[in-house]
Amino acid sequence: MHFQRALRMAGLALAVSFVAIPRARGQQAFDFTACMTSTLPMLSSADGINVFGVESKGIIMSNPEGKLFHNCAYQFIGVGYGPPGAPVGFGYFKATDPDDSFVIAEFSGPTSDLSFRFLQGTGKWKGVTGGGKAVRVAVGRPIAPGTNQGCVRFTGTLELKK
Amino acid sequence: MSRSLVSSSGRHLVATAAGLLCLSPTASLAQVEQSFDFTSCHAGVVKVLYDDKDVALRTAEGWGIVMSNRRDKLLDGATFHVVTTIRTVGKESTEVGFYKLMDSDGDVILAEVSRSGGEHVARYFHGTGKWRGIRGSGRSERIVFRAMPGWAAACSRTVGTFELPKR
Numbered sequence: 001m002h003f004q005r006a007l008r009m010a011g012l013a014l015a016v017s018f019v020a021i022p023r024a025r026g027q028q029a030f031d032f033t034a035c036m037t038s039t040l041p042m043l044s045s046a047d048g049i050n051v052f053g054v055e056s057k058g059i060i061m062s063n064p065e066g067k068l069f070h071n072c073a074y075q076f077i078g079v080g081y082g083p084p085g086a087p088v089g090f091g092y093f094k095a096t097d098p099d100d101s102f103v104i105a106e107f108s109g110p111t112s113d114l115s116f117r118f119l120q121g122t123g124k125w126k127g128v129t130g131g132g133k134a135v136r137v138a139v140g141r142p143i144a145p146g147t148n149q150g151c152v153r154f155t156g157t158l159e160l161k162k
Numbered sequence: 163m164s165r166s167l168v169s170s171s172g173r174h175l176v177a178t179a180a181g182l183l184c185l186s187p188t189a190s191l192a193q194v195e196q197s198f199d200f201t202s203c204h205a206g207v208v209k210v211l212y213d214d215k216d217v218a219l220r221t222a223e224g225w226g227i228v229m230s231n232r233r234d235k236l237l238d239g240a241t242f243h244v245v246t247t248i249r250t251v252g253k254e255s256t257e258v259g260f261y262k263l264m265d266s267d268g269d270v271i272l273a274e275v276s277r278s279g280g281e282h283v284a285r286y287f288h289g290t291g292k293w294r295g296i297r298g299s300g301r302s303e304r305i306v307f308r309a310m311p312g313w314a315a316a317c318s319r320t321v322g323t324f325e326l327p328k329r
Contacts, residue, residue: 035203035204035317036315037204037205037206037224037225057310057315058203058315059203059205059306059307059308059315059316059317060306061203061305071306072308073308073310073315074315096308096310098308138227138228138238138239139227140228140240140241140266141239141264141265141268142241143241143242143243143262143264144243147225149204149225149227149241149242150227151203151227151229
């Protein structure tokens with residue numbers, strides 16, 4: 001009887017330890033959409049190739065309601081190179097929480113396959129690592145010359161140093 | 163994601179909305195009524211004309227995009243430009259302005275937007291191309307809102323109806 005109970009307890013402890021490992025390491029999945037308006041100063045446009053800068057401002061909505069990064073202000077500064085509609089880009093984004101903690105991530109790739117990784121964080125995001133993929137989910141006709149409006153969905157995981 | 167330029171806890175910002183349509187079966191002889199449900203997000207700048215402990219007068223200008231919440235995806239990806247003025251007396255704010263919504267074909271809808279307290283309303287009064295003759299309105303509810311130094315951003319959900327002349 002005692003042996004069976006001990007076995008059950010040991011099994012439970014083992015199961016809990018497996019489940020608890022990811023949390024102990026602070027790894028969390030996220031899924032959010034950032035919508036933004038951007039200005040795109042053009043450095044060069046020749047032979048079907050554009051070279052330009054991008055500065056974006058916007059806001060983040062978590063796709064699971066109220067989860068990670070919900071209501072963060074979103075800012076991006078970067079550059080792009082390539083044919084219209086299919087450039088390769090590189091830059092940095094900043095997501096600022098309502099309590100002013102923020103993360104900085106490096107963003108790169110073609111618009112069809114963007115990836116990012118976290119470089120640093122402050123406050124509750126201190127020591128953040130991880131990253132993920134980003135996909136454009138809404139893109140429209142520019143409402144004003146030299147601007148662009150759109151939404152990007154970000155998915156990935158992050159880990160916080162204990 | 164569409165909403166209207168809004169304010170938050172005494173600070174006022176812009177959130178704008180746009181509209182999305184869904185053909186409903188309630189067509190009259192002369193007009194076709196459509197309902198819409200979309201989320202709009204925008205970011206922009208807020209300028210201060212006057213600000214003291216009793217009264218604040220501000221202007222807000224934002225640029226954003228609409229995502230339809232309906233299967234028909236009407237107006238999905240439409241972009242917009244909104245300009246409003248905001249008056250705050252004590253804790254009460256009122257906001258009035260206009261926005262221009264442009265769909266992927268370049269056709270335009272103009273709306274007057276207003277906010278009094280927590281209620282945000284858009285009234286569609288002019289359209290070009292396929293939106294010519296549009297009349298209707300939508301009510302918005304804010305999803306997220308942030309005021310940052312020198313700029314602000316918001317997303318709202320707007321639900322409403324409008325009518326187009328039967329062609």
